[in-house]
Amino acid sequence: MTAPDTPYQVRRTPTQFRASRQIERILDAAARVVVDKGFSAATTADIAKTAKVSIGSVYRYFPDKLAVMRAVVERNTLRYQERVTTEAAVLPAWDTAVTRAYDIYVDMCRTDHGFRAISNAGLAAGELDSNEFDDPLADGLADLLVDRFAFADTEALRVSVLQAVTIGDVLTRLAFRLDPSGHEDTLAKTATMVHNLIGAHAPR
Template identity: 35%
Template structure:
C-alpha cells in the first residue's frame, strides 16, 4: 500500500500517527502493522492485544510499532478509522456503478456494504462489539459518522432531497438504529443472521419514508 493509499485509509492520518509515512516502504510497514493487529484481534479480541504481539506478527521490532503508535489503544483506533474509510470507499464505488432509480435503493447499498464489512474486513466485527474503555476510545464519533454521512450525501446528491437539520437528524436516527440491528445480526453468527439484516432494511426504509415525506 502506497503513501496515498495509507492516507486514504487513515483520513487525517497524521493526527492518529506519531510519524506519518513519507515513503512507500514506510507506508507498507504501517499497513503491515495494522493488518497484523487486525488478524490478532480476530483471533483473541482486542482486549488481549499488545503492541508486542503486533510487532511479532508483523515481523517488526517493537520500536517500529512505537514509531507510529504510542499504545495499543492507538492501534485499535487506527483500525477503526481504516475500517470506516474502507466502508465509505465501498459505498462510493457501489453508488457510482449502480443505476439507482429509487432513493430506497441507496439504503440497500449502504446496508449491503456494512454487511460485507462485517463479513470480510479483518478486525471490524471484533472492534464494533467492544464494550470497554478501549472500544470507547477507539469508536469515536468520527468512526461512527460515515454511515449517516454516506446515506445523506447519496439522498441529497442523487435524489435532490433538501439537506435540512431535520433530514440530517432523521437519517442519523435511521442509521444508528439500522446499524445496531446489523451489528446484532453478527453478534453470534459470523455470516450474519438474515432476519436482523432484513429488519434493518425494513426499519430504515419505513422510518425514512415517513420522515422524508414529512420534511417536504
C-alpha cells in the first residue's frame, strides 16, 4: 500500500503505508515521553523504546529529538485546524467562533498527548519553529475571520491575531503549569485578552 503524503518535515519521505504509521508512532511516543519526563530529560532512545522501534528507525526520519518535537507541533497544528474548521467555522458570529477556537485549544491541551507535551513541558511552538513569526495557527484564524466573518484583511488584523495566538499559547502553558487540569482563572483571563485583541478589528 502506498503511503499518503507526510505533512511533516522528515529526513526521508515514507513510500509505504507501514512506514507512515511508524512515523505516527514515533510522534505519539515522543509526546508521551516529554509529558512524563520533560523535554530536557527525554532522549531519542526513550522515544524509540516507547514507540517500540529501533533507534535507527527514529534517525531514519528525524536527526534529533528537537526535529521530532517540531513534527509533533506540525501535527498539533493540523489537528487543531481541522477541529476549528469543523466546529468554529460554522458558528454564526465571530466572537462565538473565537471563543470556541480557544476552548478547542484548551481542550486539546487537556486531552491530546501532543498538546500536553508542549503545554505541560514548558515548550512553546515558537521555540520549536525555525521562523517564529510565521505562525500557521495565527494565519488560519485570521483567514477564518476574513473569509467567514468579513473582517478587513489588514496587516493590523494579522498582527493582532498573532499577538492573540502568542499570548494564548504562553498563558495557556502557564495555566497548565499552575494546575495540571488548567488553572481556571488564568484560562478565563487569557480568553478575555484574546477576545479583546481580535475584537478591536471586528466589522462595525
